[in-house]
Amino acid sequence: MGNEFANALQVTTSGLQAQATRLxxxxxxxxxxxxxxxxxxxxxxxxxxxxAGGMEQVRAGRVQLDRSDLQRIYEPGHPLAxxxxxYDGSNVDLLIExxxxxxxxxxxxxxxxxxxxxxxxxxxxxxxxxx
Numbered sequence: 001m002g003n004e005f006a007n008a009l010q011v012t013t014s015g016l017q018a019q020a021t022r023l024x025x026x027x028x029x030x031x032x033x034x035x036x037x038x039x040x041x042x043x044x045x046x047x048x049x050x051x052a053g054g055m056e057q058v059r060a061g062r063v064q065l066d067r068s069d070l071q072r073i074y075e076p077g078h079p080l081a082x083x084x085x086x087y088d089g090s091n092v093d094l095l096i097e098x099x100x101x102x103x104x105x106x107x108x109x110x111x112x113x114x115x116x117x118x119x120x121x122x123x124x125x126x127x128x129x130x131x
Contacts, residue, residue, distance in 0.1 A: 005122040007055045012118065014057035015111035018045050019104050021060035026101045029092050036073075036080050038090035040066035040097075066091055 025041045032038040044061045068091050076085030 005118055005125075008118045009115060010050070011055050011057055012111045012115040014059060016108060016115065018058050018060045019108040019111065022104045023101060023108070025063065026097055026104060030094065030097050030101070033090055033092040033094055033097070035090055037070065037088050038092065039070070040068075040090070040092045042066055 022043055022045075025043055029040050042064050044064070045058050046061045047056050047058055049056050070091050071089035072086050073089045074086050075081055078087055080087040
């Protein structure tokens with residue numbers, strides 16, 4: 001029975017780590033929204049089974065750059081402006097980033113609650129076994 005608790009803790013820990021990585025990239029995108037030429041970073045999650053066996057877990061995959069068009073900004077006085085007065089901004093949409101950050105935060109919190117409940121059940125079981 002202890003192995004099931006350990007597996008549950010490993011699965012939730014992998015979810016916590018994946019969402020933390022996602023939040024880090026989202027915060028980088030938000031902080032670089034006004035950086036000229038910045039391409040939004042995205043990650044996908046992938047399932048894996050640890051080499052030691054056990055239950056399937058999740059991890060953050062490779063970072064991908066969003067190759068959608070950069071925003072063209074008209075500001076003739078900007079040092080990066082071309083002869084038409086335009087320069088390439090970023091392709092970060094703050095509304096999308098904030099919505100994704102909220103989703104990642106909620107997923108992180110859900111994994112944390114499962115982790116805490118599993119730990120409490122394991123502790124309760126150990127208390128019962130000691131009696």
